[in-house]
Amino acid sequence: MTDQDQPIQRKIRSFVMRATRMTDGQKKSLDQNWVKYGLALAEGELDIQKTFSKDADTVLEIGFGMGDSFVDMAIAAPEKNFIGIEVHLPGIGRMLNRTETEQVPNIRCYKEDAVEILNDCIADSSLATVQLFFPDPWHKKRHHKRRIVQLEFAQLLRSKLKTGGTFHMATDWENYAEHMMDVMEAAEGFENAAGVGKFQDGRPAHRPVTKFEKRGQRLGHGVWDLIYTKVD
Ligand SMILES: C[S@@+](CC[C@H](N)C(=O)[O-])C[C@H]1O[C@@H](n2cnc3c(N)ncnc32)[C@H](O)[C@@H]1O
Numbered sequence: 001m002t003d004q005d006q007p008i009q010r011k012i013r014s015f016v017m018r019a020t021r022m023t024d025g026q027k028k029s030l031d032q033n034w035v036k037y038g039l040a041l042a043e044g045e046l047d048i049q050k051t052f053s054k055d056a057d058t059v060l061e062i063g064f065g066m067g068d069s070f071v072d073m074a075i076a077a078p079e080k081n082f083i084g085i086e087v088h089l090p091g092i093g094r095m096l097n098r099t100e101t102e103q104v105p106n107i108r109c110y111k112e113d114a115v116e117i118l119n120d121c122i123a124d125s126s127l128a129t130v131q132l133f134f135p136d137p138w139h140k141k142r143h144h145k146r147r148i149v150q151l152e153f154a155q156l157l158r159s160k161l162k163t164g165g166t167f168h169m170a171t172d173w174e175n176y177a178e179h180m181m182d183v184m185e186a187a188e189g190f191e192n193a194a195g196v197g198k199f200q201d202g203r204p205a206h207r208p209v210t211k212f213e214k215r216g217q218r219l220g221h222g223v224w225d226l227i228y229t230k231v232d
Contacts, residue, residue, distance in 0.1 A: 013113060014136060014148035015063075015087055026093030033096035039083070039121070041112045046121045051108060052081040057128035060085070060160075062114040062148070063135055067095025069208040074099075074107050076206075080128070082107045085114040115153070122160045130157050130167045134212040137173035149180050154187035161230040166193065170207065170225045172216030177224035184228050193227040200225035 022030070039046060049055045058081040064070035067084065074082040084107065086092050092111050099107045110117045138146045149169065157167050167190070171177050177199065184190055185197065194200050203209070203225055213223060 012145055014115070014138075014146055015113075018088065020088070020090055022090045022093055025097065026090045028093075029097035029100070030089060030093040033100050037096055037099060037107060037109050039108050039110050041110065041116055041120055044120060045123055046083075048081060048123070048126060052106065054081070056081050058083060058126060059129040059131060060122070060127050061131040061133070063132065064091065064095060065134075066091045066211050067098065069133065069210040071095060071098045071102070071104060071107065072208045073206070074104050075102065078106055080106060083110070084108070085110045085112070085117050087111060087113065114148070115156070118156050118160055124159050125162050127161050128165050130161065130165075131207075132167070132169045133207070133210050134171055134216075135169075135176075137171065137176045139173065139175075144179070147176065147179060149176075149183050151183055151187060154183055154190065158187070158189045158230055163230055163232060165230050167228045167230070168204075168207070168225070169227075170203070170210075170213070170223060172213060172221035172223050174222065174224070177226070180224075180226050184226060187228075189230055189232050190228040191231045193229050200227055 048058055056079055059073070060083045061070050062085050064084045064086050065088065070082065070084050084095065086109070089111065092109060096109065132148065135148050138144060161167065169180050171180065181197065185192065192198060203223060204227070207225070216223065
């Protein structure tokens with residue numbers, strides 16, 4: 001078999017690119033602010049200390065959506081570094097608009113697949129926290145393989161977190177909450193901060209309500225938070 005005869009191996013991604021239109025404001029913000037806050041996969045391993053001009057606890061959020069809760073958290077914890085990863089450009093435009101308008105110096109952002117960024121750009125044992133709030137739930141059983149929380153993903157995060165660092169997830173879809181629990185209880189090197197098999201008792205005070213969560217609340221959905229600590 002020659003290389004040309006090989007079937008094309010398509011990567012299973014946790015997102016589909018939506019053909020959403022950007023508002024003029026979002027587009028302008030992206031054009032003007034990217035140079036100041038943007039990071040790129042092609043730049044390779046990130047030098048966190050140089051990028052933020054300080055050696056501090058670093059929080060990485062995957063899929064910040066429209067970004068309001070992400071920016072709120074960065075404002076509330078100016079002593080920490082915040083790296084956001086999102087592929088939805090209108091959300092990035094909006095998030096950067098707030099970052100610039102409200103002068104939030106501790107934010108940087110990638111606009112590529114979080115799994116690739118983690119693999120290629122984030123040094124081992126460099127993160128204090130990884131946040132994954134309301135990831136795409138992929139409701140249908142045949143789509144469950146697209147859910148970002150999988151054993152392999154947990155081990156990727158384990159390699160990037162410092163010992164004692166945390167992986168904080170939240171979802172409003174019960175079946176995904178159970179899936180997260182099953183994966184993380186089986187994942188080596190992590191301990192459930194609420195106790196084996198337990199969800200957090202309500203929304204932790206440091207996590208603001210997100211846009212997607214508000215939508216779930218209007219639909220009468222519950223919310224499940226899970227926090228796992230890297231123990232080795
Ligand atoms: C359901 S939305 C939730 C957004 C936000 N966290 C909130 O709660 O409002 C999930 C987001 O994750 C992003 N996403 C999914 N997989 C991703 C990946 N592999 N890398 C970066 N972003 C991703 C999607 O573009 C989407 O905006």
